[in-house]
Amino acid sequence: MASYPSKLLIDGVWQDAVSGETFPVTNPSTGAELVRIADASAEDVVLAIDAAERAQKSWAATPALERSRIIRRAAEIGRENIQRLAEILTEEQGKPVAQSIGEINYGLDFLDWFAEEGRRAYGTTVPSTGPDKRIVAIKQAAGISVAITPWNFPSLQILRKLGAALAAGCTMIVKPAALTPLSALEIGRFFTEAGLPDGVLQVITSSRASRVSPTLMQDTRIRVVSFTGSTEVGKILMREGADSMKRLSLELGGHAPFIVFDDADLEHTVNQAVAVKMRNMGQTCVSANRIYVQRGIAAEFSQRFVEKLRAMPIGDGIAPGTEVGPLVDAPAVAKVEEHVADALAKGAELLFGGHRPEGEEFANGHFYEPTVLRGVDSSMLVASEETFGPVAPIFEFDTEEEVIEQANNSPFGLAAYFFTRDVNRIVRVSEALEYGTVGANDGMISAVQAPFGGVKESGIGREGGHWGLDEYMDIKYISLAGLA
Numbered sequence: 001m002a003s004y005p006s007k008l009l010i011d012g013v014w015q016d017a018v019s020g021e022t023f024p025v026t027n028p029s030t031g032a033e034l035v036r037i038a039d040a041s042a043e044d045v046v047l048a049i050d051a052a053e054r055a056q057k058s059w060a061a062t063p064a065l066e067r068s069r070i071i072r073r074a075a076e077i078g079r080e081n082i083q084r085l086a087e088i089l090t091e092e093q094g095k096p097v098a099q100s101i102g103e104i105n106y107g108l109d110f111l112d113w114f115a116e117e118g119r120r121a122y123g124t125t126v127p128s129t130g131p132d133k134r135i136v137a138i139k140q141a142a143g144i145s146v147a148i149t150p151w152n153f154p155s156l157q158i159l160r161k162l163g164a165a166l167a168a169g170c171t172m173i174v175k176p177a178a179l180t181p182l183s184a185l186e187i188g189r190f191f192t193e194a195g196l197p198d199g200v201l202q203v204i205t206s207s208r209a210s211r212v213s214p215t216l217m218q219d220t221r222i223r224v225v226s227f228t229g230s231t232e233v234g235k236i237l238m239r240e241g242a243d244s245m246k247r248l249s250l251e252l253g254g255h256a257p258f259i260v261f262d263d264a265d266l267e268h269t270v271n272q273a274v275a276v277k278m279r280n281m282g283q284t285c286v287s288a289n290r291i292y293v294q295r296g297i298a299a300e301f302s303q304r305f306v307e308k309l310r311a312m313p314i315g316d317g318i319a320p321g322t323e324v325g326p327l328v329d330a331p332a333v334a335k336v337e338e339h340v341a342d343a344l345a346k347g348a349e350l351l352f353g354g355h356r357p358e359g360e361e362f363a364n365g366h367f368y369e370p371t372v373l374r375g376v377d378s379s380m381l382v383a384s385e386e387t388f389g390p391v392a393p394i395f396e397f398d399t400e401e402e403v404i405e406q407a408n409n410s411p412f413g414l415a416a417y418f419f420t421r422d423v424n425r426i427v428r429v430s431e432a433l434e435y436g437t438v439g440a441n442d443g444m445i446s447a448v449q450a451p452f453g454g455v456k457e458s459g460i461g462r463e464g465g466h467w468g469l470d471e472y473m474d475i476k477y478i479s480l481a482g483l484a
C-alpha cells in the first residue's frame with residue numbers, strides 16, 4: 001500500500017490535530033479509504049497563524065534571489081517525483097493519471113514563473129512637483145496570506161497561489177479541500193525538502209471548512225486571502241473578512257459559453273470542444289457549459305462531437321488508457337443526473353450517454369457517461385447552473401447579435417470561447433463578451449504568463465503573469481522632500 005501524508009504541517013513540524021481527530025480520504029473510482037488524516041480545528045489554525053507570524057518578517061527580508069532559488073528547487077523536486085504525485089492526485093480526485101501529470105507540471109511551471117517574477121517586483125519613480133522632491137513607489141510583501149482551494153485541481157490551485165505568495169515575500173497557510181488534501185500535504189513535503197524555512201508554509205487539513213475559516217478570516221494578522229471555489233463560498237469569505245479588511249483574490253464559479261459560427265474550422269472546433277468539455281470529466285470552472293452552434297451546422301457538429309466522445313474509454317483514472325474517470329463524489333453524480341433529467345423533461349433530445357455506465361468495475365465508483373443533449377433552451381437547469389460534469393448541452397442560434405446576448409446573459413463571467421474564420425468578427429466578439437478570459441479559436445487558454453480570472457460573480461483579481469504577483473504585494477508611495 002502506498003504511503004500517504006497524514007499530518008498537519010505547522011512551523012516545519014508534521015503534527016496531529018490538537019483534538020487528535022482524523023477524517024478519511026477516499027478514492028472516487030473504487031470507494032476505498034486511502035488513509036485517515038489530521039482534522040484541524042480553530043486551535044490548530046491559531047498555531048498556524050502564530051508560526052506564520054514568527055516567519056513573516058525574515059521571509060519578506062530574504063533576498064528575492066534566495067527566495068527564487070528555494071521555489072525553483074521545490075519545482076525540481078516536484079518534477080523528480082511527478083509519477084508518484086500524479087498517482088496520489090488520481091487516487092484522491094479521480095482524473096486519469098496523464099491529466100494529473102499535466103496538472104502538476106502546469107502547477108510547477110507557475111513556481112518557475114513566479115520564482116523569476118519575484119526578482120522583478122520593480123518599483124517606480126515618478127516626476128515630482130518640485131526640484132527638492134522625489135516620488136518613489138515600491139512594492140512590499142503584503143504579509144501573511146491564506147490559500148483556500150477546491151478539489152478539482154488539488155495541486156495546481158495551490159501551486160499557483162503559493163508560488164506567487166512566496167516569491168512576493170509572503171508566508172502562506174494552505175487550507176485544501178477536504179476531498180483532496182493529500183496533494184496539498186505532498187506539496188508541503190517537497191517545499192520542506194527544498195529548504196523552505198520553518199513557518200513560511202503551513203498546511204491545515206480539515207473536514208469542516210466552516211470550523212477553521214472564521215478564525216482565518218477574522219484574524220487581523222492575515223492580510224491576503226486567495227480563494228478558488230464556488231461563488232457562494234466566495235461571498236461568505238467576503239463577509240467574514242470585512243471587519244479585518246482582508247485583501248481578497250477570488251477565483252469563483254463559471255458558466256462558459258462555447259460559440260461555434262458556421263464559418264469555423266469544424267474539425268479543429270470539435271476537437272477543442274471535446275477537450276474543453278471533457279477535461280477533468282467536465283469538473284472545471286472553465287468547462288464549456290453552454291455550446292451554441294449556428295443552426296446550419298448544428299447537426300454535423302453534434303454528430304462529429306458524439307463520435308469523438310464515443311471513442312473515449314471510461315474507467316479508473318489509474319488504469320492505462322483511461323480518458324474519462326469518475327466524478328469526485330456521489331453528490332456530484334446526483335447533480336449531473338438532476339440536470340440531465342430536467343433537460344429531458346423539458347424537451348431536450350439525448351444524443352449520447354445519459355446514464356451511469358454499467359459493469360462491475362463501475363459499481364463502487366462515481367462514474368457517469370459523457371453525455372450530449374441537443375435542443376436545449378434557457379428554461380433548463382443546464383443553461384444557468386454549473387453542471388460540473390461530462391454533460392454537453394447544445395443550443396442552436398441564428399445571428400451573432402442573438403448569441404452574444406445569450407452568452408452574456410449570466411451572472412458569471414469567467415471564460416468564454418468562440419470559433420470563426422472571420423477576422424472582423426474575432427475582434428467584435430472578443431470585445432463584446434463580458435468575460436475575464438476569452439478564447440478566440442482556442443479552448444486551451446491556460447498559460448502561466450497570462451492574467452487568468454473572472455468578472456461579475458466569477459470573482460476578483462488575477463492569477464498568473466506579473467498580475468498574479470501583485471495580489472500579494474502592497475504598493476508604498478514614498479515622498480522624499482527637502483532634497484538639495
Ligand code: NAP
Nearest residue numbers: 149150151176177178209213229230233251252253254285
Ligand atoms: P467550494 O465548495 O466553494 O470549496 C472550495 C474550498 O472552500 C474548499 O477548500 C472548501 O472546503 C472551502 N469551503 C467550503 N465551505 C466553506 C466555508 N463556509 N468557509 C470557508 N471555506 C469553505 O467549491 P468546490 O465545490 O470545492 O469547487 C467547485 C467550485 O469551484 C465551482 O464553482 C468551480 O467553478 C469553482 N472553481 C473556480 C475556479 C476559478 O479559477 N475561478 C477554479 C476551479 C474551481 P471543503 O472542501 O472542506 O468543503
